[in-house]
Amino acid sequence: MEESKWIDKVLTDARQGVVVRIRANTREYEAAIDKAIAFNLISGTNYRLTEKGYKAIEVGGFDNWIQYMEQREVERRGILVNGNAVIGNNNFGVLQGQDGTLINTGNNAHIDSSIEFNRGNFEELAQKLRANHVGQQDIEELKSILESDSLNKEKGVFGDKTNGWISKMISKSLDGTWQIGVGAAGGLLVEVIKKYYGWH
Structure with a gap:
């Protein structure tokens, strides 16, 4: 599974309140958590969705959210x-x-x-x-x-x-x-x- 799909899984889990850092998770899942935190899609303290995270789900996932943010920035500027x-x-x-x-x-x-x-x-x-x-x-x-x-x-x-x-x-x-x-x-x-x- 590609990285963006792992991030989408983290976002879905965060919406359901089940993102946890445990050894049973794969390396890819752990990396996706870190990336979601870095993009401020989930909170680094309780792994809950941020406003950006909700938007990412709303627009159809991480890849679509990146495109959405790029377009928004272009329009803003x-x-x-x-x-x-x-x-x-x-x-x-x-x-x-x-x-x-x-x-x-x-x-x-x-x-x-x-x-x-x-x-x-x-x-x-x-x-x-x-x-x-x-x-x-x-x-x-x-x-x-x-x-x-x-x-x-x-x-x-x-x-x-x-x-x-x-x-x-x-x-x-x-x-x-x-x-x-x-x-x-x-x-x-x-x-x-x-x-x-x-x-x-």
């Missing part, structure tokens, strides 16, 4: 990654133009853009990502994607694989596995990839 744009809501936001320009789209938005490196120099791109706590495995994955992904240079649109990688990284910022705020994540990734392509 008003960020949409679509093609090559990062778009804000009425209060704040950045629109990445097709030529690589950054446009303030909100009343109280602030843009601080200072990413500079030479077009096609992946090592400079990698250094910028490392400086922003992107893991080496994710950097290597991006390198492979950029070498093979199709893109529309005339319209300044990234390929599907590149967009998928950006979405994955934003998800990592949402769940805390990448230590950067989600609002900064999308703008940073779009900008460094545009610089790599030479779209100023």
Whole structure:
């Protein structure tokens, strides 16, 4: 059984008040308890469902809850990654133009853009990502994607694989596995990839 299914079992047990740490439980069940506590789905003291835990059950389980939380955070921050744009809501936001320009789209938005490196120099791109706590495995994955992904240079649109990688990284910022705020994540990734392509 995959990890998310074990977490779903813990959530069901917590709702029934029967989550207990005993030696008879499997390692997977114990790990699922720890993960449910880490995500604040159950209490670490009495193993009862928290408000988030009830929501996870309501939306159909742990995997659906993760997607729900990601979508909610995106909507809250008003960020949409679509093609090559990062778009804000009425209060704040950045629109990445097709030529690589950054446009303030909100009343109280602030843009601080200072990413500079030479077009096609992946090592400079990698250094910028490392400086922003992107893991080496994710950097290597991006390198492979950029070498093979199709893109529309005339319209300044990234390929599907590149967009998928950006979405994955934003998800990592949402769940805390990448230590950067989600609002900064999308703008940073779009900008460094545009610089790599030479779209100023």
